[in-house]
Amino acid sequence: MKDLSYYEMRAHLYPCEEAQKVTFKLSDLEQIWYCTTKNVKRKLKKYEQEGFCLYRPGKGRGNYSKLEFCQSFQAEIEQAVTTFIEREAMDELMQLLYLPIPKSWISALSDEVQTLFGMQSSQQQKEVLRTIVRGRVTTLDPLYTSVAFESFLIHQLGDTLITYDHEHDRLLPHLAHHWIVDGEQRRWTFYLRKGVRFHHQRVMTSEDVRHTFARYRSANSPFSWLLSDVQRIDCPSPNVVTFELKRPNAFFPRFLCCDNLAILPADVPFDEHQWIGTGPFRLKERSEQKLVLEAFDPYFLERPFLYEVQFWHVPKQNISATFQISGKEVDKDLQERELIEKGFRYVAFNFRKSSIVRDQKFREALFHLADVQAMHRDLGRGRCIEASSYFPEKSHSHPRDGKRVSGLLRDSAYSGETLKLFSLDFPRAVEEAKWYVAKAEEAGIHLEHRTFSIESLYDDTIDIEADVLMMGEVASNDAHFSFMNAFYNDRITFRRFFNDEQLNWIYAKLETFRTAGTKEERDRSIDEIERYINEYRLVLFQYHPIKRRAFHHTIRNIRFESFGNVELRKLWVQ
Numbered sequence: 001m002k003d004l005s006y007y008e009m010r011a012h013l014y015p016c017e018e019a020q021k022v023t024f025k026l027s028d029l030e031q032i033w034y035c036t037t038k039n040v041k042r043k044l045k046k047y048e049q050e051g052f053c054l055y056r057p058g059k060g061r062g063n064y065s066k067l068e069f070c071q072s073f074q075a076e077i078e079q080a081v082t083t084f085i086e087r088e089a090m091d092e093l094m095q096l097l098y099l100p101i102p103k104s105w106i107s108a109l110s111d112e113v114q115t116l117f118g119m120q121s122s123q124q125q126k127e128v129l130r131t132i133v134r135g136r137v138t139t140l141d142p143l144y145t146s147v148a149f150e151s152f153l154i155h156q157l158g159d160t161l162i163t164y165d166h167e168h169d170r171l172l173p174h175l176a177h178h179w180i181v182d183g184e185q186r187r188w189t190f191y192l193r194k195g196v197r198f199h200h201q202r203v204m205t206s207e208d209v210r211h212t213f214a215r216y217r218s219a220n221s222p223f224s225w226l227l228s229d230v231q232r233i234d235c236p237s238p239n240v241v242t243f244e245l246k247r248p249n250a251f252f253p254r255f256l257c258c259d260n261l262a263i264l265p266a267d268v269p270f271d272e273h274q275w276i277g278t279g280p281f282r283l284k285e286r287s288e289q290k291l292v293l294e295a296f297d298p299y300f301l302e303r304p305f306l307y308e309v310q311f312w313h314v315p316k317q318n319i320s321a322t323f324q325i326s327g328k329e330v331d332k333d334l335q336e337r338e339l340i341e342k343g344f345r346y347v348a349f350n351f352r353k354s355s356i357v358r359d360q361k362f363r364e365a366l367f368h369l370a371d372v373q374a375m376h377r378d379l380g381r382g383r384c385i386e387a388s389s390y391f392p393e394k395s396h397s398h399p400r401d402g403k404r405v406s407g408l409l410r411d412s413a414y415s416g417e418t419l420k421l422f423s424l425d426f427p428r429a430v431e432e433a434k435w436y437v438a439k440a441e442e443a444g445i446h447l448e449h450r451t452f453s454i455e456s457l458y459d460d461t462i463d464i465e466a467d468v469l470m471m472g473e474v475a476s477n478d479a480h481f482s483f484m485n486a487f488y489n490d491r492i493t494f495r496r497f498f499n500d501e502q503l504n505w506i507y508a509k510l511e512t513f514r515t516a517g518t519k520e521e522r523d524r525s526i527d528e529i530e531r532y533i534n535e536y537r538l539v540l541f542q543y544h545p546i547k548r549r550a551f552h553h554t555i556r557n558i559r560f561e562s563f564g565n566v567e568l569r570k571l572w573v574q
Contacts, residue, residue, distance in 0.1 A: 004095050006047055007080065008032055010073050011099040020069040025058075074105050090130075090312065094289045097314050126307035129568075133311045134426065135454045137291060140272040140283075142260040143221040146491040147454060148474045151259050156293055156309075156568060158262025158277030161190055161209070162253060166477040169519060171253055175204065175263060175278065175300075185248040192239045196300045198265045199275075199282040206235035211266035225488040226255045251514050254481050280304045280569050289313055293568075304569050341547055342475035342482070344387040344395075347436075347468060347540040348494035351502065355467050356414050363537040365408035366468075369443055371400045372543045375435050387541040389530050390475070390483055395544065398534075405443045418446040419467035425451035433470050463496055472545070480522055484510060487529075494539050502538060 012032050013022045029040045044055045044067070056066040069076075077096070084093040137150055142158070145151055161176040176190035196204040210233045216224050229252065232244040245252065255261070265276055275283040281293035281304065293309045347370055349357035356362050376384040389395045423433035430451060437447045452462060462469065471493050475482035486492050487506050498506070506529055513525035533539050 002047075002050075002052060002076070002080070004092060005033055005043065006052065007077070007096060007099055010069070010076070011101050013067070014073050014101070017069075017073070020072060021066065022069075023064040023066050025064060073101070077101060077105050090310075091289070094312060094314065098289075127305070128308040128310065129306055130310045130312060132314050134313075136288065136313055137286070138455045138458060140275055141270065142262055142264075143215060143219045143223065144458065144491075145260060146222055146457065146489060151476070153291070153293075153311075154262055154277075155259045155279070156281040157275050157279040157283060158259070158264070159196075159279055160259065160261055161192075161256045161263070164254060164257040164478040164481070166479070171257070179253070185250050185252070186245045187242060188245070188252060189240065189242045192241065193300060194239060196278055197298045198278055199296060200265065200268060201298070202265060202267065204263060204265075204278060205238040206241040207238070208263055208266045209233070209241045210235055212261065212264045215264070215270070222489045222491040223258070223260045226258060226261065249514060250517055251481075251484075254478060257478060258481065258485075259476075281309065284308070302569075306568060309568055340385060340392050341545040342392070342477075342479055343473050344390060344544055345432075345470070345472045345542040346387075346494060347470055347542060348497050349538070350463070350467050350469070350497045351499040351538075352463060352497060353467060355419065356412070356417065357419070357467055359412045359414065360536060361408045361412035362414050363540075365405045365412065365414075365443070366440070366445070367398075367537050367540050368400045368402055368404050368408070369439055369445070370436065370540055370542065371402065373397075375432065376543075378435060379431060383546060385544040385546065387543050388534060389541065390473070390486070390526070391479060392544045394527075394530075395541070398541075409444065414445070416444070416446065418448050420450055420465055421447040421468045421470065422450050422452055422462055422466040423470040425453055429470065436470065457491060457493065462493065469493055469497065470542075480513075480519070480526075483526055484513065498538065505532065 009029060009032065012028065013024055016022050016024070026037050026040050029043075030037060033040060033043070035043075041057070044053075044065075047053050048055045052070060054068040054070075056068075058065040080096055081093065083089075084096065133149060135147070135149065137153070138147065139145055140150060140153060140157075142154055145154060159175050161174060162179070163172050163174045164170075165172050175193060175196060177193050178191045179189060181188050190209075192204065192206060192209070194203075198204060198208075213227055213230065213233055216227050229245045229247060229249050230243055231246045234242040234244070236242065243252070262277055262279070264270060268276055273283075273286055278300065280296055280299045280301070282296045283291075284294040285292040289312065291311045293311075295304045295307055297303060347366065349363060351358060372386055373384055376382070385392060385395065386397045387395045388398050421433060421437060423429045430449075433449050433451075437449050440447045447468065450465070456462060473486060473492065473494065487495050487503070487510060490496060495503075509525050509529050509532075513522050516522045516525065534541070
């Protein structure tokens, strides 16, 4: 079996290959193997002795050497993938998938690769779920995590004082078994469960709660707004904690359900690579390629049925993610579940920059250009749920009239300048952005498409460079809280693009929302804000994504929780 450095070499040299022959400089391999010329020569001679290639060193210092390979690179990759699958060598397989090789080679083997993802059952009946994630984990620090998948992971690792039941629109006990509030809704007292253990086995106390919230005081966190009303936190006993607010806030308990306020231990400095919480899973392993969660046996509620969950990061476009039973033939009779995502895709305008996007007639032209039904048809996609709101249940179709675009452009101040349109580097997002750029070009609007990674959400590159942004916002199960967070969290992209005047108008409406005593009153505030956004085309709502996931027929109790993720705590295999 060839070692991985052999495949690194072939991948590096492959663009220059002709008939399985290539010329190269030893210095090229020094850089990719991080070794000396002497060790490069030693490796090449070893590969020649093992019958993989013929090596002809260059004569004289700095001259080109030659390699002739005994097999095509594609055949070697296919053989390696098959061998790694037979050995269930996940780490080696993932390293192979990361190499710059044609994606079609791996796509042809996708069924075989897929058998390694799904449920694993060992002789000790320790069930392990392997699944695929597209983006890398950027941060698991609750102070900063604003990406849906990372919030989902924190939900597995930690617990909040109380939780929100979206099905019945009510708050439920969790780490706190009871709570009371004074008549002014300014003093909230929570009574903690006894005997709740952190992953390092210490019992949780009220001091841990105070410590968790105190982290936000000295940090530039996008979630600091959650605690802006907190004036003082008292711990009258190990199992009692009291929050004293600056002003009445009927919505305050909903803030405490946010996963970013998961309780952390006060006696251990936070380390996102050694994550310690009270959650049903503990962090067993984290690397660039995988993240492993292991069931926490002393969990204060029901222990998860799964023993371990492995999240593997794979290059984009290689493998589709399904929940299969590994080690068996891929199940053709899958259970398919469909979920309309709570959230929306949108086009946003950077009002922080001085550009034509400040012209309402220009934005109106782009609105009529952005026919999402036509986009779905042109891209060969299925059903499209057009969005006019944050919430699918509130959305309806907004008629687009392409004939109005030219007149609106004439009436605007647009003079043919090129605007920068940013989108995520995910394949579907890129496909949509290219469709939009082409449609704009037909109408005489020049857009330059650029991509960014999910990691860029944590810096200000987009704010500085982008004129227009195509992005999406995903809600947790608490849709009302998510709506507030979308405008107070300064990491949310479309919120960062609003100017101060627009934000102040919205904040005034959110004050009414915050003090509202009923769901109906909050809904009225939401409707006012969304009418304002739609009337002035501050954001162009596009569509509500439909997520489809396929599961092996033996997987049971499939439920979805916040951000459209599968609820791992209850999943089991028949």
